[in-house]
Amino acid sequence: MYLLGVPTARGWLANASCRTVHDMSRQHSPGLRAWLGLLVLLGPVLLVSMDGSILFLAMPRISQALTPTAGQALWILDSYGFAVGSLLIAFGAIGDRYGRLRLLMVGATVFGIGSVAAAFAPSAEFLIAARALMGVAGATLLPSALAVLSELFADPRRRAQAIGIFAAAFAAGFAIGPVVGGVLLRTFWWGSVFLVNLPVIALFLVLAPVLLREVRATRPGRVDLTSVVLSAVGLLLAVYGLKHAATEGLSVDSVVIGIAGVILLVWFARRQRRLEHPLMEFSLFRDRVFTIAIITGLLPLAAWSATAYLAGIYLQSVLGLSVLAAALLALPGAAVLTITCIVTPFVVDRVGKRTSLAICHLSIAAGLLFLLATTITGGIGWYIASTAVAGVGYGISFAVVADTAVGAVPVERAGSAGAIAETSNEIGNALGIALLGSLAALVFRISGPDLAPTLDETLQLPGLVPALAEEAKTAFVTGLHVVAATASVLHTALAVLALRWIPVPSRTVPTRTLGPQGPR
Template identity: 65%
Template sequence: MKTKRPWLGLLVILGPVLLVAMDGSILFLVMPQLTAELHPTADQSLWILDIYGFAVGSLLVAFGNLGDRLGRLKLLTAGAALFGLSSAAASFAQTPEQLIALRALMGIAGATLLPSALAVLGELFPDARQRSRAIGIFAATFAAGFAVGPVVAGQLLDRFWWGSVFLINLPVVVVFLLLAPFLLREVRAVRPGTVDAWSVVASAAGLLLTMYGVKHLAAAGFELLPTFLGVAGLAILWWFVRRQQHLDHPLVDLTLFRDRVFTLAIVTGLIPLAAWSATAYLAAIHLQSVLDLPVRTAALLAVPGAVVLTLTCILTPAAVARFSTRTALITCHTLIAAGLLPLLLLNATGGIPWYVASTVITAVGYGISFSVVADTAVAAVPPDRAGSAAALAETSNELGNALGIALLGSLAALIFRLTGPGLAGTLTQSLQTPDLPPEAQAAAKSAFVLGLHVTITLVALIHAGLAVLTTRWTRPQEPARP
């Protein structure tokens, strides 16, 4: 039983990890149906999508530190219970405001799960080789959750109502709560410090205020109060960074970023997830609302990319050991930049083969990003900082997921508002306008496609730039990270 316990414990941990990742993407295909029933505004639609990611991302580091002090298993168990309860409530939300609030609560619960789950692996696998393998499986599961979220949603929506995408969390949570006390053990840091409450508040408030200002500007244009709040959010984030430099136990250890490879790895966790979330969300709307595909068909089109992404996560650690982290980072950004270009061939009447080709090519880059970030973060710090380092890695993923929809989604929304027929703030709402003439329908779809193309072009250029930056910042003889 002793030899089986670590692997059984890993299986139990992977359940909540899969759910947290899935819930970052599971609403992409749900939004047209959800919009038809709850009638959210354009900025409410974006909040429904990304408040979860912001809640997870802004609190991951805090809960990573808190788990070091209170006990990671204790926090993991409490978080799983809260995640299950909030998921059940979200499935029956009656208004956009209720759903936004419950998605935020799910994000808070998710923030307790990820760093604690990864840190508990250290207790399960004291052997370095087995631990590296377990972390690779962890990363693959996390990546698979993001990738299969829309696929699972599509299958559920073909049979049930939109709230069913949250109810599927409950069986996994129940199994975890029943088995975790028998298979997992409590883990605490050797020298816990103090959690700086002001840093926790500043990181969360700064992110939310900044994104509120950006999204309101894109969806509704300039207004004094939202703009002021956005600027205030930027000021709070600046103060947060300054404060970390003077704390004995900072929420974010900025000294880790003195290592250029570590910095590039964290950026590789942030930017690809921003690209993936934004393009997956916009492409899902294109397939359903522009091309009028059934939700089940749209979900099945994402399967090849999901399979390739998961396999890449599993194979990347061995490839990095054989070549180098530098090669992995350059390959990641190059493939994403090249793989996004086929999406420029999507139009108001077709482009499905180009969509599938894009998801397969970019999936390799996205899979590399998951694996490199997790390995680099855990290997770069002492064991007693594993929770905090893991939180930084997962924070880059979760913030990337949320920022992609918030910033890039807002860019697409801005272009739609400026070039569309002016009937509503989103394509789905515009197409639901009573007695909509064919020319207005065509104008709305064309405006959405234009926003998609501009967003894709920007993201591809960013990744091409990161590939060049990686080449300049690192040397060919750079040793591979374990």
């Protein structure tokens, strides 16, 4: 089908004759430069995603060195993700207007500067500012890299394969971040988790001008500064309100901040309808396939982040594993996820997006149910099985969402479309911890010994008797089960919705006139 007049990887061209497809594939076949350009782009993408999780293991060392308050520790972890999620839409549009390669070069340079500043931060406040600067740079890299990638691969099928590899790098970076951090911390000081970025950034700055070409919109128009501010501040306040409510409980401050963020986002959405050159093309959501795909970008990340966070606590605080051992147990799931990202375009080409999206959500739903077999005395095998089965669905979600977002719009709007896809990932990640994490905390407070708000705080209480420790662990595992079951039900519902909303692809060549929204 056509989305806004541009063929997707499974578009009308896939239904044309074999001769036509073969001729077009040969005409647009990417050369060595395209594949080398993809390889160069993967470096910054891997770093941006990896830096979202690499501090999970470094925080104890950072706390010893900089002695941050509880609030400062939260901001050290969250300032990076807040900046990335809040500015993706704005920088996707800015790259469309003023040049994506130029923005990539500036963003990579700033990311390197922020990494050095973070590595040698003398105080918690300085580290928070450096992490925020890295987040701003990361927001410039993701949508622009995806848009430049679409220029390298003109053929829809090759582009889908390249985007699958791109998505695999992004997913793998987030998955291996804690492992990389754990390995570095065994030998070096905590700042090494930031300095590891510098060789990759330096290589990118040298090779990118040689292998990549500048791409910008043919009619750039004017960047609406008000929309930039509304999208950035609105997302920041909304996500912060959710996270504050999740970690500190409902309060007047969290509710007011969250409502203010929602109001700004509504204002932003209404304003886009009146602009000739909007930051976000809300008209894309009129297409059900695109809408399902974007939800697929959000819900799996919510389930992944919440269960990964809770499973990490389960493996360490309940089963007593070391931090590095717990991180290494996630590698099988990460490997399945990465491989799935790469092979998904080939699968989609054979079975279609309708079936692929259904498989995606049903795989995640099934994988999450394996967590229901975990207990306070054992469950490592069930955890590995869960990450492996669900990893199939997570991998499909990364690849399908990115391909649909870029393939659904004209080339000159690819940066903004990529930003929507990446923003759905970032918001899903935040919502997973905020909402599903809060659900687990609520279950723990209701069914636990009610001695402290979290499992770790409870286990650290002096003079805690074994019976109460066991009760606390049981309550935590119950919360993990409730979250897994809830997410599984949501994914099953979304699979059913995908089968109902997405039409079965036609096997005949369409003869009707193609308009902006498809065949008439």
